[in-house]
Amino acid sequence: MGTFSSTPTPAAQDLTADTVGRATNQPAGGQPRTQQPPANQPAAPGRGRDWLALGLLMFPVLLVAVDNTALTFALPAISRSLEPSGVQLLWIVDAYPLVLAGLLVAMGSFGDRIGRRRLLLIGSTGFAAVSAATAFAPSAEWLIAGRAALGLFGAMLMPSTLSLIRNIFPDPNRRRLAVAIWAAGFSGGAALGPIFGGWLVEQYWWGAILLVAVPIMLPILAFGPVFIPESRDPRPGTTDVASIVLSLLTMVPVVYGIKSLATEGFGVAPAAVIGFGLLMGYVFVRRQKRLRSPLLDVGLFGNRIFSTAITANVLALFSFNGFILFLAQHLQLLDGQKPTESGIAMIPALIATVAAGLLVVPLVRKVRPGFVVAGGLSLSATGYFVVAFGDHSGGPALLLGALLILALGVGAAETISNDLILGAVPPEKSGAAAAISETGYEIGSLLGTAILGSILTASYQRNLVLPEGIGAGGPGGAHGISQARETLTGAVELAHSLPAPLAEALTSAARVAFDSGVHVTASIALGLMAGAAVLVAVVLRGVPKAR
Template structure:
């Protein structure tokens, strides 16, 4: 088939137990329903935790860097292990790996819900990333094995992709409601009941599948991938927060050096952990770039918008989640509507238009007036969500269709890694720049500086949450001065991060339009 959007392939040499029939049946859709539980949970967990950050900040009193690591530790470990776990699933069985991941994720989530310190929570989030890396490649691989007929498989994969957007839409509402009515740990504890259905019924309804001759697992490659990801992200965070320094530059250089060693090792191995030859395909590499940047823009936006609505506009977690729901729902709808659209319009132009919409959303933030209230930011989020939903769905489809049939499993794992790397970088880079800009631009009024002790001033300068917590204990005139100063400092960071994202999205839109313009329409 000549359309890059409709790969008609299955896993080469696939071994399957349970043998779902090509025509399929009700059991197939029950299996898909069970597979959606971990997909939804991972997506809900990311956005729900963002809305719990103010409550976590008040409860555990983390530093600004620790607050970012509470989010980043999960995504960092997840991104570093996705390809490795996808390879492990090929060897021991994808259903088996899925069930191990579900059990571990639920247990660690329950332990992290009662974390007594920021360090405990960061470690718990890292462990959740370890088990979470077992979930996503397994779900997509199992869906491909269950739904062998191309049309049904495309529908199942579309539902799987919509699960991310749907989970993101539910996360703010669900997480906000839990934080408001219980405590921030309930956001993590809820993983236990959500994971029970696939854990109980998975062995009976989800057929097992594995590759009989996948090659050996290279432990050195797994270690090198982690030694690349962790130092690079840490170095970026340090540079954004504290500026150029020996430690930040040294750690970043070490990560880049490990990345070079990783690339050389993959080229030398007969069965590499990451097949670098896939990136020689311009459609594949461009679609990966679009995917990463779409998630980069979305997660960076959600990070500062959640803080703005709760800390500056005074909304409760559930109120802020409800305010964002129309935009997040629009992302789900956009992702589904563009599938038939690519039968009339070349997919590359659809991806480019989605990225251009994302750039437009950021332009409204970069050049807009934040004093007008949250309406302008929510309108920008709506435009951004429409763009992300459109671009991410089609770029993911292009990734899968741009490679040979026997490389489909590797392409799926790389696509999953792109999801997490984009989310990670959006939070780490834009979040770090936002924090650094806030700390640099916060100028405490004389009345505030004279009223509060030095320790409280340091607390206000560290994070927006710290400043707004202090506001509640100050006399009205002094509180108003601190609020105005914190708002101005935070908004300065928002303008800067929005301008950076605007340039990246606009550049990615042009790249997609140029490189992907020859990809034929779907049939």
């Protein structure tokens, strides 16, 4: 993974996705390398077979994306079934992307070494088995542990799919379309997750969301060895276990500390945990620079096209998953929609995400890629502007309209940023680049849930004012009152057990407290998206149009 200099040449900084790959596919000495397929990588025999292989790769892509968001709409049902605390509820959502993000780089590098198709099949088998076991979790702790195990096997899936696409489609134009389909599948799956999850929860129970992974994985396990060509790095280095441990010691403490600060306020312990994680991150980077075969080629980030595209990925998913988190609760708990109804309400956003990802493929031949990505981030900012300054009390129309705008932006930004990332590396290093790209996806998803979700929870808890008549020794009991103070779900559940006047007063108070948190989180996300759009437009302004 050490073929890149940490200081990119000016020429490499001003190339499109298809020309970046050609320019950077050279050894460290700077002499051009003859374009040849990596060793041990059989060429696909025909274009039809290529697209069939892509179709099979979409099964794990859709499953991992759906798994990222499907449980979001099942949180009320999980809360009623397992009675998790507010922190446990966030960990049920976060455990999966946290482990996924912590191991993606390691698994991407591992796939380069042992074979990307082999790793994909191992991950598919493990993901299906763990999903079946976690579907019947009897406690919140069991569910959190199962979600963490799913993160382990999910980390084997996503880098493998994107890196295999890089090797199956060496032609830049065909690759760009394949990446657009991949990104549309990932984004569409994230939007489909609540729809699919809502229907399963309503028709069966929340565990069905996890159990469905078993039949979805069957096609890739049955036909993947036949139609998907194997590929690997012909000159792999050794696996550095210490680097894997350091990557986990970086991610877990930082995210845990952020969650603690957001929910409990500033304290010495959360600050110390974050400081420890950042220190481990520093040690990790230093170690990668010294290793002959690093787990992560930190020199890649010296290429401003690569690093800026990664940033765009992180922030696009940050905004999308943070939005889905509070929208799911708002539609079901405050607007009274059933899980299926709230899922169906999001279908326009699903269509918009997929359509935007496909439509920008020909657009980059007329508009510079940097401006396309910046435009997508600007749409995300616009969606959050509508939420931050709009009135949510008139029903779900405003929030769903904002989601539609946000989905258009995410779909457009993801496709082009991923193509820029893949085009910046030679084929034999595509697993590492794909892993970094996927890490950006998962970090964005994780931070969107952890940061915005934690701020939303903290704002709700600070602003909730219980109506007179509800208190210690009053209706609902101490446990019900404690749950109401902690989460919106707890307040709605308590309201169901109260007389009508008190129930209406509590629901109204919970709505005011929750919406105040939504305004705060939307304002924060608006500032981040607007800043990211400006950054991308400035840094990538010199990238020419695609040919």
